[in-house]
Amino acid sequence: MAETGELAGRRESALLEVRGLRTNFNTKHGSVRAVDDISFSMARGETVGIVGESGCGKSVTALSIMRLISEPGRVEGGEVLFGGRDLLKLSQSEMRKIRGNKIAMIFQEPMTSLNPVLTVGSQISEVLRLHERLNRRDAAARAVEMLSVVNIPAPEKRVHEYPHQLSGGMRQRVMIAMALCCKPDVLICDEPTTALDVTIQAQIISLIEDLKDKTGAAVMMITHDLGVISGISDRVIVMYSGRIIEEGTKMDVLTNPLHPYTEGLLNAIPRIDLDCDELKVIPGMVPNPAFLPEGCHFRPRCADARGICLKEPQPVAAAGNTGPRTVRCWKYLPDWRSA
Amino acid sequence: MATYILKRLLQTVIVLWGVSLVTFVLMNVVPGDPVLLMLEKRATPEAVERIRHEMGLDRPKTTQYFDFVSKAARLDLGRSYFTKEPVMTALTRRFGVTLRLASSAYAIALLLGISAGVASALQRGGAFDSLVRGGAVIGISAPVFWVAIILQMSFGLRLGWFPISGIRSDWSFVLPAIALGIRYMASISRVTRTSMLEVISQDYIRTARAKGLAERVVILKHALKNALIPIITLAGSELGNLLAGSMLTEWVFAIPGIGKLMVDSILMRDLPMLQGTVLYIAVVFVLSNLTVDISYAFIDPRIRYLKGD
Ligand SMILES: Nc1ncnc2c1ncn2[C@@H]1O[C@H](COP(=O)(O)OP(=O)(O)OP(=O)(O)O)[C@@H](O)[C@H]1O
Numbered sequence: 128m129a130e131t132g133e134l135a136g137r138r139e140s141a142l143l144e145v146r147g148l149r150t151n152f153n154t155k156h157g158s159v160r161a162v163d164d165i166s167f168s169m170a171r172g173e174t175v176g177i178v179g180e181s182g183c184g185k186s187v188t189a190l191s192i193m194r195l196i197s198e199p200g201r202v203e204g205g206e207v208l209f210g211g212r213d214l215l216k217l218s219q220s221e222m223r224k225i226r227g228n229k230i231a232m233i234f235q236e237p238m239t240s241l242n243p244v245l246t247v248g249s250q251i252s253e254v255l256r257l258h259e260r261l262n263r264r265d266a267a268a269r270a271v272e273m274l275s276v277v278n279i280p281a282p283e284k285r286v287h288e289y290p291h292q293l294s295g296g297m298r299q300r301v302m303i304a305m306a307l308c309c310k311p312d313v314l315i316c317d318e319p320t321t322a323l324d325v326t327i328q329a330q331i332i333s334l335i336e337d338l339k340d341k342t343g344a345a346v347m348m349i350t351h352d353l354g355v356i357s358g359i360s361d362r363v364i365v366m367y368s369g370r371i372i373e374e375g376t377k378m379d380v381l382t383n384p385l386h387p388y389t390e391g392l393l394n395a396i397p398r399i400d401l402d403c404d405e406l407k408v409i410p411g412m413v414p415n416p417a418f419l420p421e422g423c424h425f426r427p428r429c430a431d432a433r434g435i436c437l438k439e440p441q442p443v444a445a446a447g448n449t450g451p452r453t454v455r456c457w458k459y460l461p462d463w464r465s466a
Numbered sequence: 467m468a469t470y471i472l473k474r475l476l477q478t479v480i481v482l483w484g485v486s487l488v489t490f491v492l493m494n495v496v497p498g499d500p501v502l503l504m505l506e507k508r509a510t511p512e513a514v515e516r517i518r519h520e521m522g523l524d525r526p527k528t529t530q531y532f533d534f535v536s537k538a539a540r541l542d543l544g545r546s547y548f549t550k551e552p553v554m555t556a557l558t559r560r561f562g563v564t565l566r567l568a569s570s571a572y573a574i575a576l577l578l579g580i581s582a583g584v585a586s587a588l589q590r591g592g593a594f595d596s597l598v599r600g601g602a603v604i605g606i607s608a609p610v611f612w613v614a615i616i617l618q619m620s621f622g623l624r625l626g627w628f629p630i631s632g633i634r635s636d637w638s639f640v641l642p643a644i645a646l647g648i649r650y651m652a653s654i655s656r657v658t659r660t661s662m663l664e665v666i667s668q669d670y671i672r673t674a675r676a677k678g679l680a681e682r683v684v685i686l687k688h689a690l691k692n693a694l695i696p697i698i699t700l701a702g703s704e705l706g707n708l709l710a711g712s713m714l715t716e717w718v719f720a721i722p723g724i725g726k727l728m729v730d731s732i733l734m735r736d737l738p739m740l741q742g743t744v745l746y747i748a749v750v751f752v753l754s755n756l757t758v759d760i761s762y763a764f765i766d767p768r769i770r771y772l773k774g775d
């Protein structure tokens with residue numbers, strides 16, 4: 128009984144809940160599933176990190192939530208519950224009222240994500256005029272304000288500049304200003320620092336963290352860098368080849384990884400405290416979604432694989448020290464011992 | 467920005483000077499003695515010599531050239547051998563007609579070319595896209611006089627909707643403008659389509675959609691403004707082409723513009739008039755390129771700052 132109570136409580140506090148999301152792409156190898164049965168939820172004000180190697184479907188998950196998947200891609204199924212409604216069922220015009228307003232997104236490529244022929248000021252005020260119905264003057268004033276919020280020096284001068292006049296870090300700050308100007312409930316950051324210098328990376332991450340605390344937005348932090356995760360997240364979701372393979376609190380996942388893939392990822396981080404000469408890189412590569420291995424997608428790269436891994440594992444709840452967690456691996460299923 | 471414009475202006479002056487030199491040389495190497503052309507066959511050698519002296523043709527070529535340049539700079543291009551009308555007056559009068567024809571052709575080409583290009587990019591692979599692309603191939607490869615004659619026969623003679631020659635009313639310009647503008651319309655629709663397809667796959671278009679903007683705003687504001695950059699280059703250089711390349715069209719439709727003036731001067735060996743029209747064409751080209759470059763800098767901030775201060 129206690130458990131149902133806790134579950135119900137969690138569900139109630141969920142701000143965004145994704146259930147069974149599946150997204151396909153039509154390619155020359157036929158229809159390819161890039162995101163396969165993804166389910167997770169985010170609470171108000173929470174930071175959820177999504178990690179995984181390049182090509183595992185992180186961006187596609189984010190874009191599917193925003194309904195920004197375009198040809199040749201298509202969201203095939205699932206639900207994205209937000210504010211009591213399934214976003215996947217909204218009309219285009221209802222969805223537009225949510226994008227940039229309730230759910231905003233920052234992209235991986237700051238150099239190319241801003242329109243080169245519009246001033247940064249006009250690109251920010253455009254959002255305010257659209258969603259907050261501000262007039263030109265008020266929107267322009269708010270744009271200056273937003274630039275100073277994201278710590279851009281001389282904002283009254285910068286608003287009149289074009290993206291090419293700003294450095295990558297500055298542009299990403301502009302993107303953040305643009306994303307946060309309507310005080311969204313959810314901020315999706317798709318590898319916001321991957322394209323930036325290491326020193327700038329830290330600044331951008333702490334800026335996002337800081338603004339998240341101020342605005343109370345829930346943040347979905349997509350990254351392939353576990354360092355970013357350890358700096359920011361409450362909860363971590365590990366993706367592999369279009370699926371969630373492990374989920375839990377940051378503490379649990381980083382200190383006690385359950386899935387062999389998560390373990391491999393953690394071993395691949397260079398550590399100063401441990402004096403070892405070589406990094407343990409996971410052998411092999413993420414499979415091409417067009418030619419997925421049978422059963423567990425990680426099986427061909429997994430040192431622990433057994434015969435049973437040719438069948439598809441289902442997610443199971445596991446014991447976490449600091450919160451609930453799940454893992455999708457045969458090792459944690461009762462059949463493992465007999466296999 | 468100002469330095470950039472200044473630099474371009476200076477370049478233009480140099481090019482114009484080169485143009486004057488080339489024109490002068492050309493006029494001096496064309497076969498046929500202008501004096502003999504002007505005078506009747508039975509003129510005495512003395513009379514020929516006298517006229518030659520009066521016209522300054524017996525002076526050294528360099529003197530003649532500087533004389534020509536200094537007069538040309540004061541817009542004095544001499545007089546027609548036959549009508550005795552000052553060349554500049556004839557050019558100005560005819561220019562009005564050509565300008566009207568070229569700007570109608572230009573407006574039609576830009577308006578229809580850009581809309582067709584955008585629409586076909588947005589419906590890539592659809593029926594309309596195929597229609598536009600097919601039409602563009604025909605439009606680009608069809609010779610002007612062929613298009614002109616087809617238009618004259620169908621809309622002029624058979625349907626009787628528009629006049630087929632002369633310039634009695636505004637309607638007289640419709641068929642010539644289509645004939646003149648059709649290949650530019652075709653090439654503009656192609657460039658627009660390609661440019662638009664490239665732009666709509668850019669990251670900033672995805673950003674614009676992620677902001678919640680309506681598709682109309684995404685296309686017309688965020689995409690088209692970027693897609694216009696190559697279109698402006700093309701469109702600008704084509705205004706020059708239209709103004710300077712209306713010879714065939716004017717001739718087929720009997721429109722008394724500069725193109726027809728040029729053809730007539732060639733046929734009549736009216737050298738000062740021919741020289742005037744050649745200069746006109748060169749100047750139109752140079753000035754329209756100048757306009758393109760400057761407007762290019764206005765629309766694309768990257769160039770404005772790159773080439774600027
Ligand atoms: N436009 C597309 N056409 C075909 N397949 C696509 C397309 N976009 C994504 N995919 C497929 O979806 C898979 C997941 O891509 P996604 O961009 O989500 O990866 P990611 O996890 O964000 O990687 P990265 O860290 O490189 O950003 C890719 O492996 C690819 O096969």
Ligand SMILES: [Mg+2]
Nearest residue numbers: 185186235317
């Ligand atoms: Mg990505």
